[in-house]
Amino acid sequence: MKNMYFVVNLLSGKAVMNKKLGNIIDSFVKDGFKVTVHTTQNGDDASEQAAYACENGYDVLVAAGGDGTLSHCLHGVMGCENRITIGYIPAGTTNDFAKGIGIPSDQLRAAAIISKGETALCDVGGFNDTYFSYVSAFGAFTNIPYETPQRIKNMFGHAAYIADGATQLTSIIKAKPLRIEYEDIVIEGEFVYGMITNTASVAGMISMNNFLLDDGVFEVTLIRKPRNPAEIGMTLLALAKNDMTDKNIVFFRTDAVTITCLSDEPFTWTKDGEYGGMEKVNHLCCHKKAVRFIVSGKERLPLEMNRK
Template structure:
């Protein structure tokens, strides 16, 4: 019996970049010995349903699109409770997670990895009842990101620009939160927070501290405090633009579980897509629970 692959892609990701490569990508899968079922995603959330209901029928699921497409496939597979290896052919304009895995932006090369590579047991984030692959975030910059474009390109650069342009500090949206992790409790006001499992976010490499591994069972957490004066604001801008390596305005730590509580609803993004409004968020690391295909 031949191996079966579900090849699921978003035809519109990266300005339709896949169209030029589609025949070559499918040919790579056929030559690797797969019987290929092709599915084009029809709307937001479609890939979640498809991956969830079809996970048990295939030896491998290969997806192509931006981070949002990968997020949907991983969410669907995790929700199915069935373990099936996932190959990823990035088509977005930033490729933080792919780069972290050694998957570049050449789509045919990525197809070779997806079809011929080996499963790598990778951590995945559980966010209340939802899942994320490499970044869950809230705050000023996230809203900019998903309102203006679907990818994370220059997200933090844009954030620094907005902060610099803020005429009055009190114009910056701020969220009072209680953050609990590993027996610690922080109670503070934040303009931004992110929980990541990636070497870079929004194309930025420097701002995530410590030893990063995608299968170590912990996330890196970065929380930026609300600036109270222009000096603190400048401190944050310097940190975001990489001028300074650390900041008194920033909490950084690693953990496998954290809980964030606020009195008002806060808007979150998961892998750059809208993740809902929540006043209570529990994030846990599902250690090595998804299988991503790497070289």
């Protein structure tokens, strides 16, 4: 019998776990797991509980909640010498990471995949002295996920993000001078947005092509300051279509990048849709194949072993 530590955020998304938790636990027990359940009490709780699971002999850690809940659990696991396997039951508003590893949005189906136990080693992003699962971002619109109240997200889902984003479009999008350093390349200029990703989608709206979950690099997308409102629209449309040839988009892949704000007031960052700080100098790196996740099937995942 395998020991499972089950960390659950009952407030994520439309609080769907409140209705399904009993059935999910019952399915795990029927499949031979000894289940210990912990419901999160605050923002740091998931991280602390994940570390507890690693340090106390559990075989698998299951996180049920949104991308933020998973991100906190991942932070706890990465800080331990014994990094146990992570299973994920998506119950948030966008569930971007789940899409990337082929986990269905239906919680009972996701639980069934965990019971099958097929795993794959995946990359983990490093952000200064913390970690992220699929995206760190700064600039225009990145404050929407964590500033939009949870009750509004639960009521309106993606519409809450879109409405808030439309409001921001009507205001001045602020650009800041940045220095971008990776490998032997240095880029300087004024930018309004940037994201460092390892995912199939961001905020449920921006799709990323040709990424791999375990290649040791992530995708960096930066948007230069547009000259006029028309350019803003064209650049956003290109980004939505994953067209990185737009003149205002800088795109590259790397295993490490340093982004320095050259003004007195730095951008606010987000990590996996939650607040990530306001440091002037930010170091990001990719920890290759750092954590083992339970996935839907290796043959369908963007992994190095599947590249032809």
